[in-house]
Amino acid sequence: EPEVTQTPSHQVTQMGQEVILRCVPISNHLYFYWYRQILGQKVEFLVSFYNNEISEKSEIFDDQFSVERPDGSNFTLKIRSTKLEDSAMYFCASSEARGAPGQPQHFGDGTRLSIL
């Protein structure tokens, strides 16, 4: 069964540095998402992306964050000038376009981001 893949599985970065989290969505999916889960808290929506542009973003997704689909397969989340509170598990998800918004979102394994 096709899967969403995320790399790296764990990223350790010094505060103030930039990080790029990478995702390869399922190949025939056209909607892409990033969520984060701070340890012990609920999963929170960050951003959704369709047709090469952001379709929805949360209050968390400020100017520090950006997303990009640099080629036909990757979907990246960039965090500029990381802060301690950015430490979390970041999940990428994708869904089919047909029948959206009710289409199930398929999640990757997540990237655990640790800011020191």
Added chain:
Amino acid sequence: AQTVTQSQPEMSVQEAETVTLSCTYDTSESDYYLFWYKQPPSRQMILVIRQEAYKQQNATENRFSVNFQKAAKSFSLKISDSQLGDAAMYFCAHTGANSKLTFGKGITLSVRP
């Protein structure tokens, strides 16, 4: 704004028994979808079951079924014949027209052999 509430932080069930996980939600939308996701220790979020709000019939997926009470805004998950592999964190989630999932805090389910 949508909210999803899972008030039970954890539950335990004996293997082969049945357990029900509770979830309530609030939304101003008339057309929406509800989901249960499972997150085992391996951490990947796995879709368990999906319910369209416009359908009165409760969704069923093998040993998993829901009790969808639209008027009460309740969406509970029933796991029948519980197995050791069912032990995980379970998240209830809602999405409306904007496709973003709103999750509850989750419930940790343990299965006793």
